[in-house]
Amino acid sequence: MYLAYSLALAAAFLLGAPWWLVQMLRRSKYRAGLAERLGRVPARLRSAHGAVVWVHAVSVGEVLATSSLIEELKMLFPGGRVVVSTTTTTGQQLARQRFGEENVFYFPLDFAFCIRPYLRALKPQLVVLAETEFWPNFLRLAKASGARVAVVNARISDRSLPGYRRWRGLLSGILRNVKLFLAQSEEDKRRLIAIGAAPERVQVAGNLKFDTRAPAGSPALDPLRAALAGAGREQTVVCGSTVEGEEELLLRAFEIVRTRHPQAVMVLAPRHPERFDAVGGLLDASGIPWQRRTALVPGDAGVILGGVLLLDTIGELSAIYALGSVAFVGGSLLPRGGHNILEPAQQGCAILVGPHTENFRQIVSLFDRAGALRVVRPNPQALADVLLQLLGDRGARTHLGDLARQTWQAQAGATQRTADALAVLMGLRPSDPVGQPAPAPKLAEGR
Numbered sequence: 001m002y003l004a005y006s007l008a009l010a011a012a013f014l015l016g017a018p019w020w021l022v023q024m025l026r027r028s029k030y031r032a033g034l035a036e037r038l039g040r041v042p043a044r045l046r047s048a049h050g051a052v053v054w055v056h057a058v059s060v061g062e063v064l065a066t067s068s069l070i071e072e073l074k075m076l077f078p079g080g081r082v083v084v085s086t087t088t089t090t091g092q093q094l095a096r097q098r099f100g101e102e103n104v105f106y107f108p109l110d111f112a113f114c115i116r117p118y119l120r121a122l123k124p125q126l127v128v129l130a131e132t133e134f135w136p137n138f139l140r141l142a143k144a145s146g147a148r149v150a151v152v153n154a155r156i157s158d159r160s161l162p163g164y165r166r167w168r169g170l171l172s173g174i175l176r177n178v179k180l181f182l183a184q185s186e187e188d189k190r191r192l193i194a195i196g197a198a199p200e201r202v203q204v205a206g207n208l209k210f211d212t213r214a215p216a217g218s219p220a221l222d223p224l225r226a227a228l229a230g231a232g233r234e235q236t237v238v239c240g241s242t243v244e245g246e247e248e249l250l251l252r253a254f255e256i257v258r259t260r261h262p263q264a265v266m267v268l269a270p271r272h273p274e275r276f277d278a279v280g281g282l283l284d285a286s287g288i289p290w291q292r293r294t295a296l297v298p299g300d301a302g303v304i305l306g307g308v309l310l311l312d313t314i315g316e317l318s319a320i321y322a323l324g325s326v327a328f329v330g331g332s333l334l335p336r337g338g339h340n341i342l343e344p345a346q347q348g349c350a351i352l353v354g355p356h357t358e359n360f361r362q363i364v365s366l367f368d369r370a371g372a373l374r375v376v377r378p379n380p381q382a383l384a385d386v387l388l389q390l391l392g393d394r395g396a397r398t399h400l401g402d403l404a405r406q407t408w409q410a411q412a413g414a415t416q417r418t419a420d421a422l423a424v425l426m427g428l429r430p431s432d433p434v435g436q437p438a439p440a441p442k443l444a445e446g447r
Helices: 002-026 058-076 089-099 112-122 136-144 161-166 168-175 188-196 217-227 247-258 275-288 318-325 341-345 358-369 380-391 395-409 414-425
Strands: 051-058 080-085 102-107 124-132 150-155 182-183 203-206 236-244 265-270 290-292 308-310 326-329 350-353
Touching: 002 136, 051 058, 051 112, 058 080, 058 124, 058 150, 058 414, 080 089, 089 102, 112 161, 124 414, 136 150, 136 168, 136 395, 150 414, 161 168, 161 188, 168 203, 182 188, 182 217, 182 414, 188 203, 217 308, 217 414, 236 247, 236 341, 247 265, 247 380, 265 275, 265 318, 275 290, 275 308, 318 341, 318 414, 341 395, 350 380, 350 395, 358 395, 380 395
Parallel strands: 051 080, 051 124, 080 102, 124 150, 150 182, 182 203, 236 265, 236 326, 265 308, 290 308, 326 350
Antiparallel strands: none
16 A cells, blocks of 8 residues: 555656746745755754654644644653654744754655655654644654654544545554544544544544744834834734735725725735735735835834735734734635634734635634624625724724633643643653543623
């Protein structure tokens, strides 16, 4: 089975090679870490000593979600080392900032010749994968190397479940290489078992993302605070992680909002950095006054009131939610699955999402049941109507934001439950049942 998989993967790479070559010539992100992905272990990793824990966090979301857990792992393995791999360049940048460049590298491609050099160099005792990174060769070789493999914050999305079920016969063999699955919810536990995970190896620990703390404001944000001072928090709408096709809808809605709230400001944060210039072009065509975040300097008067600030930076969105009172979380107006609503929830923002939130199904459902967010229809007038209602009603806006913060706070604790379960897995603590996350709080009686 593994030979057939490797041959199929190799064939896919060969067929896709012309496209990848073109992309590498056009965009630096496709060249980043290529040698590491192909199995060249960077010298900075070869000084590993003591027990090594390898944590794989695909992108920015997983890096943020596992940050507190990584600190717990450092305490579990004093004198050892925790190394972190990522797949995306944005995840790599954030991981290097948080954990030090000497501890961070790109995840190897799922070929034995790419994986084995890392296992030989690091000799990890524990491999921790975030969410659903079921790479067949990696799981098999990690187990064969003597490492214990755990999947934390595990979830099976609505989109991926049918495909996993079709391949259950093969997948169950692959999943036997995983010693412990820590699921986000009871539903994810049922789905993991349905696709072939051994029931006795699956527990519910809750969602690590509820324990992710938004970064404190830094002096680097001072120009932005000054730029938004004229509008104030109550007239600032932050639209985060937007995807292609959403910005047009949001800008048309904002044009309507400006007729009633001429000093309102929209902070527009595209999900993918390579789209910053394209969104700038949309803003030019819209006729709405706008400015880039990177153009702000200390002492700059900043954003023209009634305009848009294009957030063309990486890593600031979480803190910038604190500068607004209403937050729209992107990837949800169009069928893209949605993005994380917990960052604006921590800041007490009134949260808006579109109807497509499958990637964060449990979280959005939890907030929706608590009356802690609003689901908006994907058309400019519907968006504008909700924004106008919230911007014009401080009480409704504050109530919605307070419910969001309370709902987030009620779900904390997944990091400790996950760390405790990993300690038991490694024989560092006696076996005790993993605690369960709190049920959804009933914060909106009579809604």
